Amino acid sequence: MPTNVTAEYLAAEEEYRNARTIPEKIRALEKMYSTVPKHKGTEKLRLQIKRRLAELRKELEKQRMLQKKGGGYSLSVKKEGAAQIVLVGMPNVGKSSLLKLLTGADVEVDNYQFTTVEPVPGMMDYGGIKIQLVEVPGLVEGAALGRGMGTQLLSVIRNADAVAIVVDLSNDPVRQMRILLREFERAGIKLNKRRPRVTIKRTPTGGIVINGQENIMGDIGEVMKMLREERIHSAEITVKEPVTLEDFADAIDDSLVWKRAIVIGNKGDVPGSKEGYEALLREYADKFPIIPISAKKRANIDRLREELYKLAGIIRVFTKSPGEEPAYPPIAMKKGATVIDVARRIHKEFAKNFRYARVWGKSVKFPGQRVGPDHVLEDGDIVEVHIRG
Secondary structure (H helix, E strand, C coil): CCCCCCHHHHHHHHHHHHCCCHHHHHHHHHHHHHHCCCCHHHHHHHHHHHHHHHHHHHHHHHHHHHHHHCCCCCCCCCCCECCEEEEECCCCCCHHHHHHHHHCCCCCCCCCCCCCCCCEEEEEEECCEEEEEEECCCCCCCHHHCHHHHHHHHHHHHHCCEEEEEEECCCCHHHHHHHHHHHHHHCCEEECCCCCCEEEEECCCCCEEEECHHHEECCHHHHHHHHHHCCCCCEEEEECCCEEHHHHHHHHCCCCEEEEEEEEEECCCCCCHHHHHHHHHHHHCCCCCEEECECCCCECHHHHHHHHHHHCCEEEEEECCCCCCCCCCCEEEECCCEHHHHHHHHCHHHHHCEEEEEEECCCCCCCCEEECCCCECCCCCEEEEEECC
């Protein structure tokens, strides 16, 4: 242990030694991690704490799964539409009103906490594309440690494609965000971050081979230790960018999920909301798109629909046959989709017998441009596929 740790760290360490339950241990380790001095000499200590937190998170998830198998209460929402986005926030921030406004879902709306007791789905239409929005019951502090059905609710969030955090602008939204982000971190949900570019290809023999080892900014011995702890004994590992030991730990931790997210500041019509919005911008504008709205007054809802569509990570592609108008509705494709991806969606024979395509839209220099199978499409493009025979 380094000799220059703080009194707060030592107190948290004592709390960890005395902890009896997994939630108690997690809380103590979080305090240790937040109070340990951050410099080269404490790098290994920070890594050890982070790895132990990951192990405890997995143990907590195993307990939840055993309870589920034993007949315990569980929640799930079947994915429908082009993407699934969860509306997440603390109780009484207006998630139900927002879901009803955006999707027309038949949901109870009232001005008291815990009106919603289980996830409620609805379908939002955006230019012919259906996006599933799911209202998650209000999260409370300690949710990731099992309070208030928190582990079940966070499981729904982990399975979604993206996250829309809803806060009440009139009621200290910065505090709401801090509580929610702490619960997401505890649950292994990384928002608006990307997994470090480390790939692992397991092999039957040959031991550990590391390509790009020069990109690892730390002790390779610690890397090998982490791999043994993850029971990775034979694999080809490629490190494609500079990473710290903690980055590497995140890359090999399969309990982590990485989600796109925005923040919706609701109740913009209530006194004090302007100040709350400004405080939110100061604290989080560099981390999340923040959209101020009023579900009650229907203010800024069109912009919110557009932001939710962007959050879904999809594009609309129209298809057409030669000499005909584009078909409606469009098909939803992931961003980065190519012409051959569209051909496969039409029919596997179109992909098999593909000759070329003509494209109208933002991705080409002139209307009806002839392109090959690897041409990357943009939102609103029109594609006319030509096949052999």
